Amino acid sequence: MTINDPKDLVGVSSRPARIWRYLLVMFPPHIMGLSGIVKFYAVYFCLQALASDESVHITLNSMFGAFSIVLFSLLLRVYDELKDAKADIRLGRAGDPRYMDRPIVTGAVTIEDLVVLRWVTTALLIVINVPLSGWPLIGFAVLFLVTWLSFKWFFWPAISRHLLLAFVTHNPITLFFGGYIVAVYAGDYGVHHIDAWALVLLLAFWAPLGAWETSRKIRAPEDETEYETYSQIFGWKLAPFVPIAFIILGTTCMILLSSQIGLNWVLPAVVVVASLVPVSRCIAFRVSPSQKTAHIQPFVELYAVAMDLGLLVTLLVSRGLDLSRFPAL
Template sequence: MLKRLLTYYKEMYPLIPRFLLAIIYFFEIYFILLLNVGKSDFSIGIQEWTGVWTIFTFLMALRIADDFKDYEHDQRLFPDRALPSGRVKKRDLAIALAVMVTITVVLNVIFMNNIGWFLFLFIYGTLMSLWFFSKAKIQKSLPLALVTHNPVMMVMNIYIITFVCYKYQLPLLSLPTVLLAFTMYFPSLIWEISRKIRAPKDETEYVTYSQLFTYQKATRFVQVLTIIDILTNFILLWNISKIGVVVLLANVIWMTIQFQQFIHDPTRFSIKNRVERYTYITETTMVLSVAAHLLLQGFVR
């Protein structure tokens, strides 16, 4: 079983890169929030690492749940993937999921201060895996699947934000908390839509937003979301790094040009690849700006 699981993780959820991603994700929200409220006395301990572990295991749970949900679909369209190909068994993944979730629950009950939001996060994830008990309706509707499933990333953001607010006695509802909840949600929304936008010649039986709404309308919608996303980033980064704001501005100008080029000629490149590059640059800029600020100020202890 272990060998099969290692094969699965290597292909579908590389453990080390995903754990590093969880660290970056958690502490990006953590420090941006504290820096925006003028908090300069930080302390990192077991609670923070429990939060990182929770993000890591929750994203893993989503990956496994998606493979379970889409098993029949993947057997037809993606038969080479680990689960539909039979190189890993459903029972293997079920055992791994049960162990990881049990550890995560125990750690949160013992160490965390926002157990209610933790339960909400995992209950939402569980309902997602069950198609909110409306599989027949949701599975055949791409927009309905988006509005019911994608907000889970917002819930994950709120899990981190509430922990920080409770620990440092900050108001739960404020401009920084609202902006953070959205600015860390938009990239997942933008990516989820853009990966299902294709040129007419590349369309298959796989349902895409470009099939439903035309590639021009779907691309313009992602463009609007990108502008809103970058505005939230501007506000949050303004007092942390002016250089970072300049980089973000240059990045969104470049991305705007890419959107227009794709609308004019969708055969030139994949918009998904351009969006991924834009997102990597944006998030790297945010992380490096925060890290540089902390190092210069010597805040972390």
């Protein structure tokens, strides 16, 4: 079942049906689930490849970890929906095209529905992670605390009113997602197998998200509204260079990782080519700002997919997958 128009949700009376159809619009399980799993194993396998020349393995803990990354992504989505509900509804009713069709604006989903979804997701995360103990449990506790603090605006209300403060305090949460994956790896292989290259990996993991976040809040001067954007803060001439900086960081980290692991030239080449697509789009906006050229976000998303999927596929092809540790289910 697919939902093409959020307005199709209006009039659904059953809470489970409303939540499910809301997910299809705002957090498509088939897309976000696969994305989370790919991202988890790209990092998890890379940590293995940095530590040894052997084939990569899948463990039971890693399967729980991959599912947890998907659930944490959903929890953040719900947190953002709840804490921004009033502002999103105001912007949507004011005619902002990026908000007027959102389910929370159209009334297709209620605050109460989202609260239920929040607690169901939280319960699943606790049930999955508490039995893991050791480093995975520590990683879970830290990530859960950080995401909860973000839901509370880190008890600093001014963050909600300033885009740069929100970015500095919220976007690096992605690094804690990566830290959780490192913790799951440490639980499986030991913390002594982790060195400074893990930090380079976390930066490569985070940079595309920084590019995505900044690229989606750039608008041409005539399209600006009361909604704060990076093009308002930095000016439209400078704003497109912010996602470019993140893309350069991510691409550089991936090239360094590829060299350290001993991979061939294919992955660096793919990443460089993929990076040129959003970079060229950013330059196009700088040359000729318009609603069309401001549409940078999808091209950054393609770059992020190339980074995650490219690393995962390259590691599987070059190292091979040893299923001897795969749990018998």
